[in-house]
Amino acid sequence: MARLADPDLAVRRRQQILDAAEACFRRRGFHQATMQEICAEARISPGALYRYFDSKADIIAAISEEKRRDAEEEFRKLMVERTFIDSLIAVARKFLAKHSDSEAGSLLCDIASEAARDSILAQRLFGIQEGSVASLAEAVAVAQARGEIDPALAPMEVARMLMTFFDGISVRAAFKIEPHETILHQFRVVAERYLAPTTRAPT
Amino acid sequence: MARLADPDLAVRRRQQILDAAEACFRRRGFHQATMQEICAEARISPGALYRYFDSKADIIAAISEEKRRDAEEEFRKLMVERTFIDSLIAVARKFLAKHSDSEAGSLLCDIASEAARDSILAQRLFGIQEGSVASLAEAVAVAQARGEIDPALAPMEVARMLMTFFDGISVRAAFKIEPHETILHQFRVVAERYLAPTTRAPT
């Protein structure tokens, strides 16, 4: 990528390309969409595009980061009001809708498989997801103070496990076979039993 | 794919191609590996290869099915002896090792993203995974009889949730950042609390 004179133009052009690329990916998937299509959608020539992104993979990386950031915001917004579990299910429901709606279901899978082969991308994405985990952990701590979650559980570990679950749900959603409400109901059972303040009878 | 005279040769050729393809995918990933490489590895010409598989995606589908079948066998083998939870952790450990070892970590992600875009493949893979879920559910039922798992839980639902978790763990493993034992420890906590026969105090 070349040095740029007008940073403002650069920012605009990048966004213009990213928007076009996302539209194309959404329609045809990561690997099916061609650079020609992206260029046409962005109304820009291939040569110009390569001034702003090193490669197709670079565009993928940038969009992945955007997505992860969006997800983090989603978390922050939903993790207030209601009980913790209800918020959690609401987040999961949004997640499912997003991942099976249209052809975008494969996005997380594509991103993960890209990250598996590119450790620099993996680090970047992991860093961003840590943001989500941290804000989720905060919500856990608050819920613990409210007595909704067992105080014996470590908030960060809970947050990480819930995030792992979300990833699993995304994979399942990609198959588009089971009804969402079935998955959500099962998830609620897991979450309730996992998180409940157990005043278990002594063994 | 053309009609074939000698079904035995066909079977041999298909396996020969699948073995070569898997070696290539393992080295370079699904989308990086080229048909030329696969042909070279299989010591066969492109024209010959296309007698046995319709497309690269078709090879991907066949390998995906193999992988899912292997996973099912793995489940059956491990889900005996020991306590249920210990078996589960052992399975998860094997899973993690397989998914982060070498460049094969992205395989499940690639498969899932392929399935998201191809509903016929999705159906085929889902059917195979149902086999794993069913045998896992059996193990759950046995553990319930032994008093290790709360009898109030529906075995099939538990099996499905645990499978969802495995998918999530695979995605996380693809990033190759966190130590496996950390993930496994957290997973154990979830499994124990989720499955434990709760003699909870009444609210």
Next chain:
DNA sequence: ACCTGAACACCGTTCAAGT
């Protein structure tokens, strides 16, 4: 400085020609 678009190397796939 920024852009265009033909050109390049290479991909997955096909098909005329061999045995």
Next chain:
DNA sequence: ACCTGAACACCGTTCAAGT
């Protein structure tokens, strides 16, 4: 019947030439 390998259409990327 089964195979070969050059050829085809098309991909991601580059770069000489324009403004």
